[in-house]
Amino acid sequence: MDGITQNMDKSLEALKHNFAKVRTGRANANVLADITVDYYGVPTPVTQVAAVKAPEAHLLVVEPWDKALVNAIVKAISASDLGITPSSDGMVVRLPFPAPTEERRRELVKECRELAEQAKISIRNIRRDYNNKLERDEDLSEDDVRREQAKVQKHTDEYVRRVDELLKAKEAEVMEI
Structure with missing residues (x-):
């Protein structure tokens, strides 16, 4: 599980880096x-x-x-x-940095949503790769594989929730006048 956590953390860090580059009207x-x-x-x-x-x-x-x-x-x-x-x-x-217009702020929110969706896709790809690795592991029984996949799914859900939280905070920052 450590490998999956590390990879999902990297996806979150990449999202934070990408969000930091989105211009909100504040000097950054x-x-x-x-x-x-x-x-x-x-x-x-x-x-x-x-x-x-x-x-x-x-x-x-x-x-x-x-x-x-x-x-x-x-x-x-x-x-x-x-x-x-x-x-x-x-x-x-x-x-x-001029304050962005209402229309520009909406475009920035849309851009942020796209970045968040890319992060979610990355996290889901990590889940898929890890699940495929579990299925190929001949030392695990079918029940063990299912249990591990359930843990991976919980982990994935947690990271998707974090992405949503980051997106919500960034949207609030962008829409702030």
Whole structure:
């Protein structure tokens, strides 16, 4: 059961990571996690070449340690699919996060639901793989296999419930004005 728990935990962590990247109108440094800049020929995440601060709820300030990277950071953020227009004064990059419209918030909730469904599918796939392994195990009787599969199902139900809880919390955060 340890292997199944580890794999399902990974699915939950992936969901949390994906939820963190959903832009809710609040400044969140996690939206920059997948944006890379060319740092002396090496693609490097912005968060590793700059300090990212949120002085206000709707503003992120990116302060690169090497000031020569300011323009590269602005270009990388502009080229990304964040939908945020960065501004720079040559020293820092400012990212204003406008509050999303009602329609945009509904789209974000839909996106969150899709991410949650992907996590549920992942968890169900783990259950299927584990059940198949149980069925192939020749040391177990049919009754033992059924008992173990019932335990796996309870485990799966618990993780699906956790996904639903995370989704409910994220929906509330997205719909908050």
